[in-house]
Amino acid sequence: MTRRLQVAALGGGHGLYASLQALQHVTDGITAVVTVADDGGSSGRLREEFDILPPGDLRMALAALCSTTDWGLQWRDALQHRFPGDGPLGGHALGNLIIASLWDLLGDPVAGLDLVGRLLGARGRVLPMAIEPVRIGGTVRGDDPERPDEVEQVVGQVRLATSPGQVLGVHLDPDPPAACAEAVQAIYDADWVILGPGSWFTSVMPHLLVPELREALVHTRARRLLTLNMVLDSGESRGFTPADHLQVLTEHAADLHLDVVLADPSAVGDGLDGLRARAQEMGAEVSLSAVADPDHPGTHDTLRLAAAYRDIME
Structure with a gap:
């Protein structure tokens, strides 16, 4: 039954990577909808020089969905490889350069990403949230x-x-940006939409600031699952309680409804009652599951997160 599920996973960076790796154990029907606001490192250099979408988070999502054959894993490692040194190529990821080259050849960001997906044998599709850099x-x-x-x-x-x-x-900026039509459709076609984990303001929130995506999230028939981070009070969300994370969602999309909020008990701590009350206001129940990686504090364990997703979706 789970193999037929269609899941749209929204986010960027390492948070989305973790979610996509877990989802591969649950379904083949995955569409990643990736933020395109990155302006640092290799991605920032390429977007400034060529006025293109920043490819880094898109590359990471493709790598997360690669096939587990020798071919897929070797190409994943090639895409993730960074050139050393301080020269013109220093710091660039090979995958960023490949993606940028295909966009130049094909003139279509979605077609270029689909072609890289074929190269990797990707078990799913990767789409930008917008068709212009923001x-x-x-x-x-x-x-x-x-x-x-x-x-x-x-x-x-x-x-x-x-x-x-x-x-x-x-x-x-621009406000509003032009949404990727395929990404909007993927949300409408999904059985489940997953928001998070990831940097709250720069990976999770941007999707709610694209009007067509926000409308799709509000009106889709899919069930909506929010995955909280393992570390809730740091970085962009410094000083936040678990409930504050949901409050930020409401402030950026007042009519957004949730069905499930997934959290690790160790991350929530004594903020559980507040989280449950805030989740209930958004129509959601809180699902507690031990999804932490015991060997890497502050991160999700792929198989434990996959098991949590499976139990919720079934």
Whole structure:
């Protein structure tokens, strides 16, 4: 039964990678809808030089979905390989260059990603959330530690993710960005839509700032599952309670309904009652499951997360 499930997983970076690796143990019907706001590292250099979508998070999602054959794993490692040194290629991931080359040849971001998916034998599809690169900006209190009460605008994914201040809200430029039509359709076609885990403001929230995606999330017949991070009070969400994470979703999409919130008991701690109350207001129940990787604190264990997804979806 689970092999026929259609799942749309939304996010970016390492959080989405973890979710996609787990989902491969549950279903073959996976579509990753990936944020395109990254402006750092290899992705940032390529988007600035060629005015293209940042390929890094898309590359990571493709690598997560590669086939487990020798062919698929070897190509995964090739895509993830970074050139060393300080020269023009230093720091670039080979996969970023391949994706950028295919976009230049084909003139179609979706076609280029589908071709890389075929190369990897990917068990699923990877799509950008928008067909144009976006900049993410945020309203931050205390970005300058010497003025902790001052509220100002911070622009850029890297700047926002590393700000020492408290993020109050985020926005995109352009506003609104042009949604990827295939990504919108994937949400409508899904049996389940998964949000998170990932950096709350720069990986999870951006999808809610694309009007067509937000409308699809609100009106899809799919059930909606929110996966909370293993570490809830750090980085962009410094000082957040578990319930605060849901409150941020409501502030960016007031009519968004959830069905299940998945959390590890060790991550929630004494914030469980508040989380359950906030989840109930959004129409959701809280599912507690030990999904932590005991060997890598602060991260999800692939098989435990897969088992949690399977139990919820069945």
